[in-house]
Structure formats: structure tokens, C-alpha cells
Amino acid sequence: MQGGRVLDLETARARVLDAADELFYGRGVQVVGMDELRSASGVSLKRLYQLFPSKGDLVEAYLRRRDARWRAALASYVDTRPAEVRVLAVFDWLYQWFGEDDFRGCGFINCFGELGSTSPVVADVTRTHKEAFQEYLAGLVAASGGSPELAAHLALLAEGAITTAAIAGSPEPARQARAAAILLLGPVLGCDQSVSRMSHRPCVRRRPGSL
Amino acid sequence: MQGGRVLDLETARARVLDAADELFYGRGVQVVGMDELRSASGVSLKRLYQLFPSKGDLVEAYLRRRDARWRAALASYVDTRPAEVRVLAVFDWLYQWFGEDDFRGCGFINCFGELGSTSPVVADVTRTHKEAFQEYLAGLVAASGGSPELAAHLALLAEGAITTAAIAGSPEPARQARAAAILLLGPVLGCDQSVSRMSHRPCVRRRPGSL
DNA sequence: CCACTCGGAGAACGATCGTTCTTAGCTCTG
DNA sequence: CAGAGCTAAGAACGATCGTTCTCCGAGTGG
Structure with a gap:
């Protein structure tokens, strides 16, 4: 009924x-x-x-759904690319995200700054979200033959790009992070990738459309 | 009187x-x-x-004083080191900061997440603070013969380390950022620095006491 | 010693917010 | 049609917060 x-x-x-x-x-x-x-x-x-x-329950549900959506959007972008460029595609996806009209940084970091010291559940969901991203990235890196340390380095670049883009109000940090990622990937890609040729020229500029 | x-x-x-x-x-x-x-x-x-x-005035004063103190502490640590290791010393200072009992991430990012969308002055002070740090770092990098792009890359690593350390509750991201910085500095230091010898071994572990 | 001023402690005020309660209307059953 | 149960709309309640006001005691000049 x-x-x-x-x-x-x-x-x-x-x-x-x-x-x-x-x-x-x-x-x-x-x-x-x-x-x-x-x-x-x-x-x-x-x-x-x-x-x-309670409002706290709604906040938790908001964060959990945002976590699922964010990771799904990232994976759906990255996983459709050829295997060799998936790690770099993460930074391309970031660039596109930073350019969205309503981009205002990482919702989890913002929420953590606001409530992390008061609400253990907010702190926990935030930690889980970041760990999930790091593990996803580590999987991509491992599939490319990179080390766990390389994955951690790239995660730091991505994290830094998110907050820097939010504060500066520009998507450019994604490009810079991508360029740095190419340098760090250099030894990995060097075996059989043409990308490695520019690994000693940090200033790699590409047109927004290309990836 | x-x-x-x-x-x-x-x-x-x-x-x-x-x-x-x-x-x-x-x-x-x-x-x-x-x-x-x-x-x-x-x-x-x-x-x-x-x-x-008003409380807003107090918040602004709090942020401005924190900006001055933070940058002074960083500079006083870095500027007393030998010129060749100053860039890396930034990450050593971060490691020590992350280990402090009351470390809770970047006060500006936290405040920006809390009030950045409401208060233009908070957004502005935060932007100024980050720009000042990036310029300071760019000065160190330029003095070492590095490019502005390299400085931007290192700034992203530092930024990512701050938020990652805050959320994970561990100072380790400073070490990882430092290791990544060594890799990125490789070409720069390679001319006459012995550090370059480990530039292909990302996993550099040191005892906490040493810097 | 007295009048006066000044500063501290905390009450008071108005606004806001999370949460609950009231009221009035609508729907579905017999 | 009558009445029971559900809902939406919004008033109401209690708590909190930023800000202001009141009161009172201490110190000071005459």
C-alpha cells in the first residue's frame, strides 16, 4: 500500500x-x-x-555520497583512457574539475577545517576519503610499474593542487602538478614511453583541449 | 598619565x-x-x-599575526642552514611542525574552509599568506639555480604535505614530500651535489633526529 | 573624607539555529 | 458524507552567540 x-x-x-x-x-x-x-x-x-x-547525520550522509560520487567521476574519466596514460589522466581530470564554476576546493578538507576538531565522524570520513584516493592512485601507479613511494609523491602533488587551486581561484595548479608528475614518472615511463623525452624540461605547456 | x-x-x-x-x-x-x-x-x-x-576584526588580526609568525619561524629555521640545502630544509621544518602536539593543519586553509565563502577578508588574507610562502620558496629555488616551475612544483608538494599530515595525523608526509623534492631537484643539484646520487631511489628514510 | 572616573564582571538583548509542536488541510475507508 | 490518519507549513521553544549595558568597587584629586 x-x-x-x-x-x-x-x-x-x-x-x-x-x-x-x-x-x-x-x-x-x-x-x-x-x-x-x-x-x-x-x-x-x-x-x-x-x-x-539530526544535522550531523545529514552532514555525514552528504560527505559519504560526495565521496562516492567524486571517486566514481574520477574513475570513470581515468579508466576509459589507455593504460599508459592513466596516471597522468588523474591530473587532467583535476584540471577539468578545478575549472567548474562551483569549484571551491575539496569538500572534505573544508568540512574538516570546519568540524574536524569537534566531530569525530567528519574526521573519520575525511580520512577514509583521502585514503581511498591514495589507494586508487597507488593502484594506477603500480599498474604502470611505479613504486608505492612514487604513488605517495603524486598524491601529495594532487592534494597540493586541490587546495592551491581553491585558494588561488585558478585551475593552473593542475597543470603544474601534471608537469611535476611527468618528471617524477620519468624513470618509470622512460623504458618505452615517448613522454620521457621531455622529462628534463619541467615547463610542459599543452593546450587545454589536449590531454 | x-x-x-x-x-x-x-x-x-x-x-x-x-x-x-x-x-x-x-x-x-x-x-x-x-x-x-x-x-x-x-x-x-x-x-x-x-x-x-567585532569578532571579524579579531579573526583578521589572528590570521595576520599567524602569517607573520609562521613565515618568520620558517625563515629563521631555513636561513640559518647552508645555502645548498635550504630548499630541502623547508621540508625538514615542515616535518618538525607536523610533529608538534597541537598541529592541526594549516590554520589558513582551515579558516578558509570555514569562512572563505562568507568573508572576503579571510579569503584575501589566506591568498596573501599562500602567495608569500610561494614567493619565499621561489626565492630559495632561484638562489639554487632552479626554475620558477620547479618552485611551483615544490610548493604543491609542501601544500599537499600539510593537509595530508593534518588529516592522517602523521608527520610522515613531510618526509615523502622531501623525497619527492630531491627527485625534482635532481637535475639542479646534479651539477655539484652529492645528494643527486640517490635521486633514483625515492625511498629515503632518515632517523627523526637528523635533518 | 568625598565626589568622580574608570574598568571589570556578568546580566541582558536581539538574532539565529537546531529541533519539536501545533494547526489545518488532504486523502482514503466504510 | 464522516471521521481517522497522514502531510506540509510554519510557529514555538530552548540554547547559543555576538554585542551592549548595568552595576559596583577601586583608585584618585581636592
């Missing part, structure tokens, strides 16, 4: 999470009240509290 | 800023109220509002 209602609950949940993603990511968690979330999602406060018993 | 009083005002200001630094950095800006700032500093609310007409 409640078939239609259950579906409604799920679309309500999706709409709330959509609004949370846009508002929490775009303006911060503490500055966005439940009332604004209600009007943005069109879901009544009662339903909202049925779905998420 | 107010000689003693003026001096009091300055010590009061210092005590307020000390408390702000500890509380804002350690727990976040929004979670710390003016009342807690008063009891932590021992300065009455009245004086506090004479010194800083």
Missing part, C-alpha cells in the same frame, strides 16, 4: 542530498541552516528529520 | 591574540565564542571590544 510513498521518500532523500551537496559544499556547513535546506530541497522539516534525525 | 595603561592595553592585546591563536587554530573560529576568549585571555569583554570592534 505504501509503494508510492516509499518512492517518494527516496526522491525526497535524493533532493535533500542534492540541496545539501550544493549548499554545504558551496557555502559551508555551519552557515547553512536546516530551514534553508528545507526551502532549497522542497522537503518539509518533518520529512527531513525523518530521513536524517 | 596613561603610560601604564597604554602598556596594559598592549599586553591585553597580546594576551587576546595568544588566546585567539590557541583556540581558533585548535578548535575552529565559529565554535569558539567571545566569552571563551575572554576567560582564556583574562581580558574583560569591554576591553576586548575596545581592542577589536
